[in-house]
Amino acid sequence: MRTIPRRCFFYLVTAWAAITLNFILPRIMPGDPTTDLVQRFRGKLSPSAIEAIRILFGQPHTSLWAQYIDYWKNILTGNFGISYSYYPTPVTEVIGQSIVWTLVLITLCTVLGFVIGTLLGMLVGWKRGTKLDLLVPITTFISSIPYFWFAIIVVLVFSITLKWFPISGGYSLDATIGLNWDFISSAIYYAFLPALTIVVASIGGWLIGMRNMMVTTLSEDYVLLAEAKGLSRFRVMFTYAARNAMLPSFASFAMSLGFVVGGSIVTEIVFSYPGIGTVLFKASSGHDYPLMQGIFLTITLTVLVANLLADIVYVFLDPRTRQEA
């Protein structure tokens, strides 16, 4: 069981790299975010707020190392500064309010997309050479569509033309936020179209990857032997072919997850969904650097945790990883 600790170590390194990147970028990029911010909010900022900006984006008279130490102190105490597009709310608070929406939406959609895509890919691979092969070019096309454009089309069809679903937002304004049925049902109703967009747009990639792996796995000797042994087709398809074919899909989860998360963030903007994507859009259009940085770190750390979870599942799926002693 050395795999998991090793992966943990790797994710720690990655987290460190991401946080450090966050520190370095504003300092090496041309232009000076600090002066930019101070100039733009002249008079509005308290001296302590200006100090926070300097720690995050660069202090002219301090050594880089001292700046780095200060920066880490701020990160560890959860002080990401104050958001300017939501002035004077602290960044952590802005993110805290929106992250739940995104987490629920993206987690559900990613899992759904993966499960549906992998199952369909398994079927298409299993029935290779039949009409189901037509799904391959169709899903190729769908997976080449930008998420946000697909979202626009979905809104056009289901909200504007058919008027089945609301155009934007995360919940009905009549509902009071909390654990009551009114709110939850309206949240599900409002989330339906964004979810549909993300699931449909992400299925294609999983489907094609799984289909190709399935076709490759089907020519393995162990699948032939399973058939020869007279096992039921169900058992051959699932336990012998698909269980092996899905391993690479799972291994490349990290890369795909980043892609899905990126797509979902932009999707939120189209729906003005109250998640972190919409906030990022506001932050970037308002040059709200503290908020952008905070969001970047939050998303990265969340993706790292998701990857770790995927790695743990992988260990259960593939006995070979359990043995490495």
Add this chain to the structure above:
Amino acid sequence: MSINAAASIEAVEPTAVSAGRGMVWRRAMRSPKITIGLAIVVFFGLVAIFGPMLVHKDPSAVSYSPLRGPSGAHWLGTTQTGQDVFAQMVYGARISMFVGVGSAVVATVLSVLVGLTAGYLGGVWDEVLSMLSNVFLVIPGLPLVVILAGYLPNTGSLGIILVISLTGWAWGARVLRAQTLSLRKRDFVEAARATGEGSFRIILLDILPNQLAIIAASFLGTVTGAILTQAGLAFLGLTDVTQWSWGTILYWAQVSSALLVGAWWWFVPAGLCIALVGTGLALINFGIDEFINPRLRVAGIGTKKARKAEAARRRSVMQRRPTEPSAVRTPAASDVVLEIKNLQVGYAGEGTFTPAVNDVSLTLHRGEVLGIAGESGCGKSTLAYAITRLHKPPAEISAGEMIYTRPDGSQVDILGLDDDELRKFRWEELSIVFQSAMHALNPILTVGVQIDDVLRAHQPNMSADARRVRVNELLSLVGISHDRSGAYPHELSGGMRQRAMIAIGLALDPEIIVMDEPTTALDVVIQRQIVETIMELKDRLGFSVIFITHDLSLLIELSDVIAIMYAGRIVEVAASQDFYRSPQHPYSQGLLGSFPTLTGARRELTGIAGSPPDLRKLPTGCSFRPRCAHAFDACAEKRPLLLEIGRPGERRPAEAACLLYDPSTVSSGKGLTNA
């Protein structure tokens, strides 16, 4: 020369394989996926390059006809400020394609540099660079790009290209590193290194050309990714919004609420074009994938339709023979358990049929070991798969019969069985042990479960406890301690894995076990132990064995009867002791002459000149003629038949297919004397 002489036969590759590089590329071009993909990509490439020269409208010019739908004056309608969407699309193609291709070029160069350096230099370089690319892989790209673009004071195309390629190189680097690692160990690279070629030259001349397909795939993938990312960034307003790209069009459509006013023509074309270019690139990549991974290429052939067609043909053949009832035949009092008659198996191509097993007739007696030997590509494995009916299209059985006699004397033609009958027949009456246990065992199931699977499928009434007892019994039969039933294949040694395979084969007490080179992948000591186990079990349980191998000395020791195959035909059948003492066919003599024996007298190893023939272009007459030292004129004209050659003192008459023994051709009585 060691006992590994066997390997020398294996090393003779069939010459038919090398079709030449040019052929492969031409075939790739004929793939409809690549053709369609190329057509799409080239079209948009041309639009990007020449489009703006041909469109005379200024995409930014405002006019007094806002929000008009598509018309003759404005092919794709107008925006809120009366700008021409078509002109914007054409100009947008230029920036979108430029950013896509540009980013992909930079990212690919980066990934080639990192991947090759890490893979080739290894050591600390590899550690650091791999870690770096893995880190970049895990960090979600879009938020990073957003941050980067946010800091850039000037977000023109060049800045965006830089940003996208900085975040998009990692995947290609990882794949290329893995490829380089495996290439580095190949012979030709080792050879180049041994001759003192410099690292740079080796990378450039020996490693890089072998990775072109992968580099191309990663390049095309990055183009798609970059176009999508650029569109996303532009849509977010993070690029220069006055510079027309497909993403910028969508940005203006979004901020002007085109959706709410129903101006579909404003945002539909841009998204469609992005998706089309992405599809085109993905189609080309599919073609490349199939080129890299040949298993995907045959995916369409191994279809159910093809199999059904074959089964239907079989059944109709069976029905046309009224004299033979298709399934059950009259009991025959004999100890023959399997009789193969005139079997022909071939590979169907486009309008061609290449027989790999031709007119093969063999008889297997109860409790007997029938050994089949021959060089690689002689058809012996095709025969093994055909006997178990495990052959997959394009292989197909085109003629013959395989009569199996049950212990109670009733007979059945294996080729006439339908799917359900075949499922029961296989494993209950006849099972198979594959060559490589490593590949034939499912890596994610324990050995015990893989045996249990057979029992569950064939004996649904058996209780779980009874099954467990049986699994343990089978494992101890083949010499595996029963507490290993919970072990995964990778936890067992090679020999143990092969033993587990045999246990699976024995699960239902079959009458016949077909063994296709079961010991080839093992070292000599283990090989011997496994063969001893097989022989012991055979004596104890009384099954018959068809043992297929190229290792003639092993075969002589363990089999009762030996059949030699050459170019798809049986050229000699004899009792193994007789065969060892006096092989009849010149090919058999050559084969035997190329093996040292473990116990017999010393003799000179001669070998056989030349290589096995191309099955598609067999010589006329006797296929062995070009390599035969005894060939004479008639050999070019007449195909020799398998004839009995009676010799005194033989247990069963030997049969050989050689004109030297055919009284009609050898009028002079010119017999063949044995060495």
